[in-house]
Amino acid sequence: MSDHAVRVLETTEHRAASVLFRTTLHAKSGTDEEWARGSRTYQPGSTWGVFDPELIGTARSFDEELTVPGAGRIPLAAVTGVGVRADRTRRGVLTELMRTQLTELAERGTTAAALYPTESPIYGRFGYGASTVAKSYTVDRRAARLRPEVPAGGEISLLDLEETVRRYPEVYAGVAGDRPGRLARSPYWWAVADIHLNRNTDLVRSALHHGPDGVDGLVTYSVKHSGRGHDEKLAAEIIALHAATPSAFAGLWRHLLGLDLIDTVTAHLRPADEPVELLLTDPRHCRIGTTEDELWLRLIDVPAALAARTYTGGEVVIDVVDPLLPANSGRYRVSADGAAPTEAAADLRLGVDTLAMLYLGTWSASSLAGAGRIEELSPSALAGADALFGTRVSSWCGTFF
Ligand SMILES: CC(C)(COP(=O)(O)OP(=O)(O)OC[C@H]1O[C@@H](n2cnc3c(N)ncnc32)[C@H](O)[C@@H]1OP(=O)(O)O)[C@@H](O)C(=O)NCCC(=O)NCCS
Secondary structure (H helix, E strand, O other): OOOOOOOOOHHHHHHHHHHHHHOOOOOOOHHHHHHHHHHHOOOOOOEEEEOOOEEEEEEEEEEEEEEOOOOOEEEEEEEEEEEEOOOHHHOHHHHHHHHHHHHHHOOOOEEEEEEOOOOOOOOHOOOOOOOOOOEEEEOOOOOOOOOOOOOOOOOOEEEOOHHHHHHHHHHHHHHHOOOOOOOOOOOHHHHHHHHHOOOOOOOOEEEEEOOOOOEEEEEEEEEEEOOOHHOOOOEEEEEEEEOOOOHHHHHHHHHHHHHHHHHHEEEEEEEEEOOHHEEEEOOHHHEEEEEEEEEEEEEEEHHHHHHOOOOOOOOEEEEEOOOHHHHEEEEEEOOOOEEOOOOOOOOOOEEEEHHHHHHOOOOOOHHHHHOOOEOOOOOHHHHHHHHHHHOOOOOOOOOOO
């Protein structure tokens, strides 16, 4: 038995949780002015604290919706602000926090939780799995040329920082599409985005793309200066890029590549299938950098999550193992008709963390089995699962929190 108490914090305790969390990240406490903004990112009733009797650990979440394959949406808890005081680590405090948070989120009817971990070894033990990946790239703007057949795109209009902050939520709702992994973005997330945009010390602005039916794309970027005189270099760093159509995507890139004085255009954590190099006469002027894990997903209500997405192909029975939330453990029949619990014999056995990696289609069942994460109980079941869980476009979140 532990002598810790874990409970949901009152709104008046949120600032203490924020101070503790920042300390765990080795950051200073915010000023009163910063907290006036920061407090807007805390959803009431969704911050947990561990006491011994002082506050020594915290985690919070805010309500989101996650787009799943087939364009359905599931209720999601976006988990963030996780930290344990440095003099109380490695004695099970996070474990208690995660157990309580996930159990209470399950009681509230949340279908899944997700987070962007600071370090990858932390959350697998609690049933989280890396469910999307994202790439970074840098385009040599001075050298890059668009291929002649690339769509012309529409008109561009510029927004300054203030207009970007004001218009971005409405533009996102209209143009972000239904890629698996997309978040609806609650007001709590937009409050975080405002803080980040306003904190940027470089010039920040956006270009809106106007298509035949109105605004159908947006790119927000900052411009960093380095070096001096004739050696000065200007790098545009993409903060956000959303395009509802290939024409809008091409139009936004036509704008970026036409920016005088800019040497490079860099983007981080972009969709794995974002086709920038395909637009260029020489694809090597787009240098692909790292591919990294992005959103880590934890299925809290496995039957609801499996039923919410669509599948293509035959049929497979999966046996899911979830020691932390045992109600999820059991067999599920997955087919083009949907997914539901079954008593039929299992074809594949996997942990709930591995199911999260399969769920948005980022990793194939065959790859996961090859890495020892799925047990194949009947021949050819892996090929069936590859087809069923596969998606037409790469899943991607793009909503860092
Ligand atoms: C990460 C953190 C929350 C872990 O808290 P904690 O109370 O020490 O975690 P626990 O004691 O419950 O650890 C549970 C298990 O996870 C492992 N673990 C915890 N943090 C880990 C890390 N950063 N890397 C690798 N393993 C880790 C522990 O070794 C332990 O393993 P075991 O069960 O095999 O013994 C804490 O170290 C912290 O606040 N770090 C700095 C802030 C941070 O990174 N927060 C995460 C934001 S996403």
